[in-house]
Amino acid sequence: MTVPFWLWLATIGGLLALIAVDLVIVDRKPHQVTTGEAARWVSFYVTCAVLFGIGVWFFGGHDSGVEFFTGYITEYSLSVDNLFIFMVIIASFRVPAIHQHRVLLIGILLALAMRGVFIAVGAALIATFVWVFFLFGAILVWTAVSMVRNTGAHEEYHENVVVRWVRKVFPVTDDYIGHKSFVKKDGKRWITPMFVVIVAIGSADLLFAVDSIPAIFGITQDAYLVFTANAFALMGLRQLYFLLGGLVTRLVYLSYGLAIILGFIGAKLFLHALHEYHVTPAWMEINNWMSLGVIVVVLTVTTLASLYKSRKDPGASGVNLELHASSPEERVEVERSETDRAEAGQPHDVR
Template sequence: MLEVTALGWTITIGVIVALLALDLTLGVLRPHAVGFREAAGWSVFYIAVALLFGVVFAQIVGWDHGTEYFAGYIVEKSLSVDNLFVFVIIMSTFAVPQKYQQEVLTFGIIIALVLRVIFIALGATLLNAFSFMFLIFGLILIWTAVQLFRHRDEDPDVGDNAMVKAAKKMFPVTEKFHGGKLFARVDGKRTATPLFITLIAIGSTDLLFALDSIPAVFGVTEEAYIVFVANAFALLGLRALFFLVKGLLDRLVYLSVGLSIILMFIGAKLVLHWLHQDLWHGAPEISTPVSLIVILAILTITTVASLLKTRNDPKAKAHAGSLRVTSPQEEDAKR
């Protein structure tokens, strides 16, 4: 079991908060349209920081835990790309001006990080108290994988978001943006701006992604510290990555398929771990190095296949995929 001292936690959290403050400064205090060179530079910076941390971490605690970190980081990074799909849809739906997209993304990342900290603490507590939670987490991931594969050619409907609907009922919403303000006074009345509704949509989306990503990363490591840092470093580069790849997202036509296979694989790994631990010690278990190789192979095949597909069929367009459960009426309508 990994033992992390209070000093270790303090230094880690301090580094992450400093990087988050840097991201906040760039995205909120200096709103501007982000170009390719700037996005590429910051993306390389955040990935380099994450890799450097992994190497230093592995040197200190050993490569067994180091491999778990890299596997967790890659899982969270791949899931964050699907998250970017949804961010693009939300930005387009609410017609967010390009110079304010940084602000929305930065707050979205902060919300995502806070939610993940909550779910990491909850998940670690449940796993330590009840071993059958490995089975529950595994079944959740398998169900998610099946739904994502079934609805791989769809995009989530932002208009159906329950929190967005509730926000619109609670506050009158202006049709126009008022600079970077979340609320504005129109005809003497306090009203919400489209920027506020956009943040509500992104925050609620972050909640759904947290519910999926935390069980997924616990599938490659049981260490809460590794789960936390893998999530944090994957999320910190999300703002820059958004502006770097948003023009390429449409070409990743098989991303949802690849992610569904990864989630299915990790779900099966968790179920086997529970079976080995609680029912049958002869049940096979999947090691972290094997998990890392499988995840990298799936992502590589998915990316190459997607690029080949779009090169041969320029009209092919990627979709974020949806986790919604299709109603019987919708199924009948499709038939």
């Protein structure tokens, strides 16, 4: 699909406008996001994605439309699995409930920017080297095998090298200070746990991109569709976090379903590369309709099987993570300490 430069600018401008609306409405006053509020925002973002996909279908043709919807569903389903890691991180850092939305928003915006770079590099490589399809396919197959082998193994968060480096370079305050990321204390600049958890969320999603970007390139090689499918999936992710809550831990077979999907897309990439090298005939390639059908069926079956399993055996739901990491008493104590600090004049925000 040929995409003029002005359409790229208009699309990025529209996405930024959606983010601005979210910032003004949701983050204007820090609060604990309710299930109803999250449901309305999830419906809003899904509706935006569907309308955008219809526009792609109408103006770009049905093939491009199918590619966008298939890519969007794949990225969104992979994001649901990533929510479990986000829950572990937020619970480990004991982020106050009223600030969790801001943490997710900033972390996901960083992830979107980093994925944009990944997409640009991946598109350039694919356009130049056919063997990159073999590399992407191998990454997906390896990830699929790792998912099956490590299912249930990520119940605790271990800080990655980026987070450890941040802690080593910058002094970190012991407690959260409102939603501030930087403060000045005793004439010295400090970072707060809020900044550290944002780095943890962003760097974790960067690792997730290692499998999600090759996966969507296995569906479409159109950089515009790859970017927009990722953008819509990520933009609705933080609201999905509050909507699903503990339900994520009940999707006990989700990792198996995603492993099947990644393995399937990996096989599709291998077949496509072999066809490009004229090793296999065209009929052996997997078309977009088949990809969409397989992904929808696998996700439906694994979701229903997971819910049935967790209802029949509640103990199979895995770890019990508290979505709102701080209790009401803890939040009152945090707010009281913040008030005391403000009255004493320490610390001061330097942003």
